Amino acid sequence: MRNYIVKRNPMGLFDEAFDEFFKPTFYNMDSTVMKTDIKESKDGYTLEIEMPGYDKNDIHISMEDGYVSVSAAKEEKEEDKEHRYIRKERSVSCSRSYYVGDVEEKDVKAKFENGVLTLMFPKPQEKLPEKHHIAIE
Numbered sequence: 001m002r003n004y005i006v007k008r009n010p011m012g013l014f015d016e017a018f019d020e021f022f023k024p025t026f027y028n029m030d031s032t033v034m035k036t037d038i039k040e041s042k043d044g045y046t047l048e049i050e051m052p053g054y055d056k057n058d059i060h061i062s063m064e065d066g067y068v069s070v071s072a073a074k075e076e077k078e079e080d081k082e083h084r085y086i087r088k089e090r091s092v093s094c095s096r097s098y099y100v101g102d103v104e105e106k107d108v109k110a111k112f113e114n115g116v117l118t119l120m121f122p123k124p125q126e127k128l129p130e131k132h133h134i135a136i137e
Contacts, residue, residue, distance in 0.1 A: 033094045034070065044122040047098060052115040059117060063105050070117065071095035 039046040051059065054072045062069050073093035100108075102124050109120040 034096045036096070036098070038098075044120060045100070047117075047119040049096075049117040049119070050115065051112070051117050054115070056112045059112060061108075061110055061119070063100075063103075063108070066099055066101050066103075067097045068100050068103075068108065068119065068121075069095060069097040070119075 035050045037048040039048070049070060051072055054074065058074055059070065059072045071094065075092075100121055103121045107122050111118050
């Protein structure tokens with residue numbers, strides 16, 4: 001039987017937690033939050049946004065300067081008084097903006113079903129270049 005010397009780092013648990021701050025995924029948190037599929041049809045576009053764990057009343061949608069912004073927030077509950085978090089990865093709020101161009105708010109349709117928010121909006125009308133006739137004197 002062999003005996004091995006095992007080095008134990010009493011701070012190992014905390015090192016692992018802090019290592020996350022220096023990984024590229026920490027800086028790009030939106031890659032895991034509100035995953036979105038964008039579909040195009042002949043009439044318009046559809047955004048399907050994953051929002052599991054949220055209720056319809058937790059979600060807010062707004063439009064400004066050609067962007068539609070979707071945000072969601074849940075009230076955090078303090079139920080467990082005996083324990084404290086060492087690491088907490090589940091977020092209670094998120095937001096994301098999408099450029100949609102010159103779309104009017106009244107033309108955007110939204111529905112929320114089974115943890116997926118669906119936004120539908122029409123394609124912008126093509127603007128034909130205006131031709132101006134200049135009279136010759």
